[in-house]
Structures are given as structure tokens and as C-alpha cells.
Amino acid sequence: MQTTRREFLSAGAVTLAGAALGMGKPARPNVLLILTDEQSLWTLGRYGGALPGTPHIDSVGERGATFRNFFVTSAVCTPSRGCLMTGRFPHAHGAVHNDLPLHADEFTLGHMFQNAGYETGYAGKWHLDGKNDPNWPDWIPAERSFGFRDHRWMFNQGHWKRVVERPAGWPENKGRAVASASFDRDAVERGGSVYVATETDGRPDESYAVSAPGEYFTEWLTDKAIEFVERPRASPFFYVLSYPDPHSPFSVEEPYASMFAKSELKLPETFHEKNLPQWAEKMRQEDLKREGVANADDPKREAIFHARKAEYLGMVKCIDDNVGRVLRTLRERGLEDDTLVIFTSDHGQYMGEHGMYFKNALYETAxxxxxxxxxxxxxxxxxxxxxxIANVDLLPTLAGLLGLKTAGREQGRDGSALLRGETAGWEDVAFIHKDNFSQSGVFTSEWELGLAKDGGSVLFDRRKDPLQVRNLYGDAAHAGVVKRLTARTLEHNRKVGSPAMSWLEGLNAV
Incomplete structure (x- = not known):
């Protein structure tokens, strides 16, 4: 029986539904990491989501472990991906915000598996190579592939919708501007600028245009992953399939674009919420400008929401169908029992919650x-x-689970014991490291404390207030909780040397 999202989020610390089997000496399975971009928890049936329906992704949790409280350390693409890849916090790995690269000497998941004799590969968005021309995606060269030997389809950034491979040697003057479109459909309606991106000599042409059949980026990347999996090999593989969707722009190919009736999509309960914290109101005002509306009460906002959510759900459904293709390949090739499959995302998307879109704020959804x-x-x-547990813990957890060697400077924790049903000694915390160090905080199973340098700190009861509409920061009855969690946040930031300590040290707990 499927639980609702609210039941899932407000559930208490229930006893583990099952302990992991005795693992004994670590084996050497294949490892497939499926990473999506900006996919919210509520899109997944395994977490109580009704739409769009994700049976293939859900099957990973049904046949294995589901993490009820898995958090990203920083809710924006680059620093989050850096934490996942290195097991280190943003100020340590260097990619503290978008368009900054990893430190050149960082030790990544790619290095860890390559050193253990794995055949490593990566297809899709990387976003850890610094800034590049947003209209021309950089394909990652060998010297910057961080341990991923098969890096041919590894690109730095961009959310391209169409990809067309051209033959090697195709004349450059015949390979330009074969496809073009605006950044998103809203921009088309408002006369937005046009983006064009093409490439030749055996590499793809990309564009923001919704593709013809067989050219949609999600499907194309899946094809590349399947080609990799099907290769004959003597060694196990570690492969990252990194989908750029369901990140904006909000557009997807058919039949997914028209799969969800806009009129049937409900507004979030907090869509018209008033009296937001100042950081949230600032973000909402930025969203209003993107939407091209005058104020939060403009009736056009609801139509924009319905259009965006329908496309967003379509992107997720497309991803799920393609995850199903990969899982079916593993099964048909006899690799299913010998492959560790991991599914996660780099952060969530507010999609109208608190009247906001996108991410990178203190509200939990991101x-x-x-x-x-x-x-x-x-x-x-x-x-x-x-x-x-957090994405910064993934590298040490996989190392512990599989008996692999790390660089020894990871800041994340080895959570492999949790997969054996062992929770003794595990601290129930996940820390927030905002990309510009202006916010900090901590999640526990019961609470979220968000501290803001410029005002608007929050305390939410995660079990009693899953919508996060009752800010308890400053409430005398919860002063003890604020004091305890503030002290723990400061202790953590001090230990890891976070630049946020420049203002956290002077913070007076309520």
C-alpha cells in the first residue's frame, strides 16, 4: 500500500523495516549511480508521491533500501555535486557555487573505483568544471575527468533538449545552427532571446528545442549508458548516468509534454502564503520577475504554475521510463544480481511551494x-x-560497503552500517552549507534549524509541520531546541573550518 507524502514526511523514527543481510567479506559488484537534477522528493511514488508515477525508480527502493531522511549539503547544482563526488564540504572541495571548478587535486568517486580496478564511465551533466559558454557545452577532456576513464559523453553544464550526432569529419559550415529555440516556452511568449548550440566532428549538436523522436537528451544519454553496460569486460564497472532533467527549462518531448492535464494539477497549499522570511520573499520577488508578472497575486501566476508543473512531471516520467530501460538491460544481461544501483538527485525544486520556484533556500524541499x-x-x-544522512556521506559509505580505499581526507561519514540495520553511534544530523555561506543549519529527524546571516532564521517541526508554515524560531517554548541545535551547528562548522563561522561565532541563540 502506497503511503501519502504527508504520512511519509511526518512519520516518526520507526524501527527499520528490515535489516540488511549479513554482508561478510565485501564483493566487487558493478555499481550504477543514477543522478537527476532538481528532482523533488514528492515526485517519487516510493516517498508517497501520486504523480507522475515512477515504478522503475521506485523498484530500486522496493528491492533494496530507501533513505527516509537523505539530504543534500548544499541545495544548488555545483556545490551539491562536489559533495557527492568527493565526500567533502563545499569550502573544502572548492566548487562553492555554480561556475567554480573542483580543486584539481580532489579525490572523487571516479578515482576511488578506478583505483580499485573498476572500469569507470560517466554520461551527462557534470557541472564541476567551472564556467563555460552557456550556449556551447564543454565536453570534459581526459585531464579533467577526475577518474572517469570513459568520459566521451560527460559534459560540464547545460540543460539541452535535443541532441543530433553527426558523422566524423562533417564540414563545419554545414553543421551550424541546425536547431534553435528559446530557453523555455515562457520566454518564447515574452519574446525572449534565442539560444543555439551545435557541434560537429562526431560530437552532438544540442539545442533547447524539444527534439524529434530519438533525439531527446534523456533518451540519448540512456542509450549511451546501455551501450556501456552491454560491452564485454573482465572487470566490474562504475558508471554515472547523470540526467540534466527535470531541471528547467520546463519543456519535454511528446507524449510526456501532454501527459498531465494542467487543469487537474493542484496548487501547493502554500502557493499564496504571506509573511515569508525575508530571504524567501526576496527569492519570490526574483521569481515574479522571471514569470513576467507584477506581484504575487497576479492571476496569471496560476496558469504559469500549471504549465510548468505539467512539463516538470513529464520530464520525471520520461526519466522513469528510461531508468526502466537501463534496469531491464541489467536484468536481460544477467547483471541485475551483481550490480549495486543507486538513485539520487543533486537537489529538489520548490515548484510553487511558498510561492517560489527553483532551489537554494532553507525550505526543506530543496x-x-x-x-x-x-x-x-x-x-x-x-x-x-x-x-x-547526506550526500557528502555517499563516498565514504560506498567505500565502507564495498571495502574500497579512500584518500583519507573525507569529511563525510561512513553510513554502511545503516544498511546492515545498525544505528548505534550514528548521529541523526545532516548539515546545511549554503553556497555563499550566508545561511547554515541542521536537519534532524524531528527538526530543521536554519540560521540566516541577514535575518529570517527558522525552526520547523518536521513531524508536526511538514508544510513548514509555522516558524518556531523566537518562540519561548522552543528556546531550548534552538539553543541546542545552534550549538551543534556552530560545533560542526568550527570543526570543518567553514567560512560561515565569520558570522556564526557572533550569533546569540534565542
Missing amino acids: HHVGTMMCWPGRIRAGMMVEPC
Whole structure:
């Protein structure tokens, strides 16, 4: 029986639904990491989401472990991906905000698996190579592929919709501007500028245009992953399939674009919320400018929401169908039982909650992402991992689970014991590191404390207030909780050397 999202989010610390099987000596399975971009927890049926329906992604958790409280350390693409890849916090790995690269000497998941004799590969968005021309995606060269030997389809940034491969040697003067479109459909209606991106000599042409059949980027990347999986090999593989969707622009190919009736999509309960914290109101005003409306009460906002959400759900449904293609390939090739599959996202998307879009604020939706792991015979099917854990913990957790060597300077924690049903000694926390260090905080299974340098700090009861509409920061009855969690946040930031300590040290707990 499927739980509702509210039941899932407000559930208490229930006993683990099943302990992991005795693991004994670590084996060397193949490892497939599926990473999506800006996918919210509520899109997944495994977490109580009704739409769009994600049976293939959900199957990873049904056949393995589902993490109830998995958080990204920073709710924006680059620093979040850096944490996942290195097991280190943003100020340590260097990619503290979008368009900044990883430090050149960082040790990544690619290095860890390559050093262990794995055949490594990556297809899709990387976003850890610094700034490039937004109209011309950089394909990552070998010297900057960070341990991913097969990096041919690894690109730095961009959310392209169409990809057309041309033959090697195709004349440049015949390969330009074969496809063009505006950044998103809203921009078309408002006369927005046109973006064009093409490439030749055996590399794809990309564009923001919605593609013809077989050219949609999600499907194309899936094709590349399947080609990699199907290769004959003597060594196990580690492969990252990094989908740029469902990040904006809000456009997707048919039949997904018209799969969800706009009129049937409900507004979030907080869409018209008033009296937001100052940082949230500032973000909402920025969103209003993007929407081209005068104020938050403009009736056109609801139509914009319905159009965006329909396309967003379509992108997720397309991803799920393509995840199904990859999982089917593993099964048909006899690799299913010998492959550890991981599904996660780099952050969520507010999609109208609190009248906001996108991410990178203190509200939970941007930080709390669906994460599942399946390893038949080694991780108990259907188990629910309750304690808080973060994407910065993924590298050390995989190292512990598989017996792999790390660089020894990781700041994340080894959570492999959680997959054996062992929670003793695990602290139920996940810390917030905002990209510009102006906000900090901590999640526990019960609370979220968000501290803001310029005002608007928040305390939310995650169990009693899953919509996050009752800010308890400053409430005398919760002063003890604020004091305790503030002290823990300061202790953590001091220990890891976060630049946020420049203002956290002077913070007076309520």
C-alpha cells in the first residue's frame, strides 16, 4: 500500500523495516549511480508521491533500501555535486557555487573505483568544471575527468533538449545552427532571446528545442549508458548516468509534454502564503520577475504554475521510463544480481511551494531528496533507513560497503552500517552549507534549524509541520531546541573550518 507524502514526511523514527543481510567479506559488484537534477522528493511514488508515477525508480527502493531522511549539503547544482563526488564540504572541495571548478587535486568517486580496478564511465551533466559558454557545452577532456576513464559523453553544464550526432569529419559550415529555440516556452511568449548550440566532428549538436523522436537528451544519454553496460569486460564497472532533467527549462518531448492535464494539477497549499522570511520573499520577488508578472497575486501566476508543473512531471516520467530501460538491460544481461544501483538527485525544486520556484533556500524541499540503493542478496529488500544522512556521506559509505580505499581526507561519514540495520553511534544530523555561506543549519529527524546571516532564521517541526508554515524560531517554548541545535551547528562548522563561522561565532541563540 502506497503511503501519502504527508504520512511519509511526518512519520516518526520507526524501527527499520528490515535489516540488511549479513554482508561478510565485501564483493566487487558493478555499481550504477543514477543522478537527476532538481528532482523533488514528492515526485517519487516510493516517498508517497501520486504523480507522475515512477515504478522503475521506485523498484530500486522496493528491492533494496530507501533513505527516509537523505539530504543534500548544499541545495544548488555545483556545490551539491562536489559533495557527492568527493565526500567533502563545499569550502573544502572548492566548487562553492555554480561556475567554480573542483580543486584539481580532489579525490572523487571516479578515482576511488578506478583505483580499485573498476572500469569507470560517466554520461551527462557534470557541472564541476567551472564556467563555460552557456550556449556551447564543454565536453570534459581526459585531464579533467577526475577518474572517469570513459568520459566521451560527460559534459560540464547545460540543460539541452535535443541532441543530433553527426558523422566524423562533417564540414563545419554545414553543421551550424541546425536547431534553435528559446530557453523555455515562457520566454518564447515574452519574446525572449534565442539560444543555439551545435557541434560537429562526431560530437552532438544540442539545442533547447524539444527534439524529434530519438533525439531527446534523456533518451540519448540512456542509450549511451546501455551501450556501456552491454560491452564485454573482465572487470566490474562504475558508471554515472547523470540526467540534466527535470531541471528547467520546463519543456519535454511528446507524449510526456501532454501527459498531465494542467487543469487537474493542484496548487501547493502554500502557493499564496504571506509573511515569508525575508530571504524567501526576496527569492519570490526574483521569481515574479522571471514569470513576467507584477506581484504575487497576479492571476496569471496560476496558469504559469500549471504549465510548468505539467512539463516538470513529464520530464520525471520520461526519466522513469528510461531508468526502466537501463534496469531491464541489467536484468536481460544477467547483471541485475551483481550490480549495486543507486538513485539520487543533486537537489529538489520548490515548484510553487511558498510561492517560489527553483532551489537554494532553507525550505526543506530543496534539500531533502529521494535516495535508494539496491544490491540483491546484500541489502534487504524493502528496508527503510530512518536516520539523517547526506550526500557528502555517499563516498565514504560506498567505500565502507564495498571495502574500497579512500584518500583519507573525507569529511563525510561512513553510513554502511545503516544498511546492515545498525544505528548505534550514528548521529541523526545532516548539515546545511549554503553556497555563499550566508545561511547554515541542521536537519534532524524531528527538526530543521536554519540560521540566516541577514535575518529570517527558522525552526520547523518536521513531524508536526511538514508544510513548514509555522516558524518556531523566537518562540519561548522552543528556546531550548534552538539553543541546542545552534550549538551543534556552530560545533560542526568550527570543526570543518567553514567560512560561515565569520558570522556564526557572533550569533546569540534565542
